[in-house]
């Protein structure tokens with residue numbers, strides 16, 4: 001790479017790591033944008049605190065001690081993504097993000113007032129726009145919670161539509177457990193009457209494979225939690 005003349009035109013790095021290991025060596029030009037780094041770190045700390053509060057509240061709703069799930073996040077692999085969706089001349093022919101489910105425990109999404117996030121209504125399969133509400137987050141239950149809760153909670157399928165008028169920004173925080181965590185139905189929630197519906201899987205392996213895409217796209221077979229569903 002040549003020398004940097006104007007930092008506004010620094011070539012963006014290849015930002016999709018090839019393996020989970022690469023996340024550790026990912027640098028977003030900290031030296032070029034120190035204020036950006038500071039803002040990101042501050043935001044990450046605050047949203048992480050919120051994530052733990054939500055985690056504890058959800059644990060209580062499952063009849064578990066508030067801190068029952070906290071240990072899974074000791075070496076958490078959470079990430080924040082900054083999304084920009086430019087206006088699209090043919091919004092009916094393209095999607096900002098194709099249909100998918102978030103694989104982790106929770107997603108805390110900040111979105112601007114443009115709108116574009118659609119969630120699939122389970123009753124009839126219709127795509128419903130998630131209306132932006134100022135100063136609020138969209139909280140999404142991910143696959144990990146679906147498995148922990150043995151299907152009591154379900155992760156929602158969603159996608160992002162684009163429009164031809166305005167660019168859109170969103171900032172999801174993906175609250176993910178440590179890579180070494182085996183995700184499986186919590187033992188307190190299963191018994192003979194209500195047996196485990198999933199075999200356990202290693203979060204790090206699942207996530208690495210999920211990075212190849214979500215649901216079936218081109219010729220890549222994507223990993224989904226139903227692959228771990230036990231036969232009944």
Ligand SMILES: O=C(O)CCC(=O)C(=O)O
Nearest residue numbers: 083097111117160170172
């Ligand atoms: O931009 C959004 O509103 C959501 C993006 C999203 O679903 C994702 O990055 O997983």
Ligand SMILES: [Fe+2]
Nearest residue numbers: 100101102158
């Ligand atoms: Fe998502």
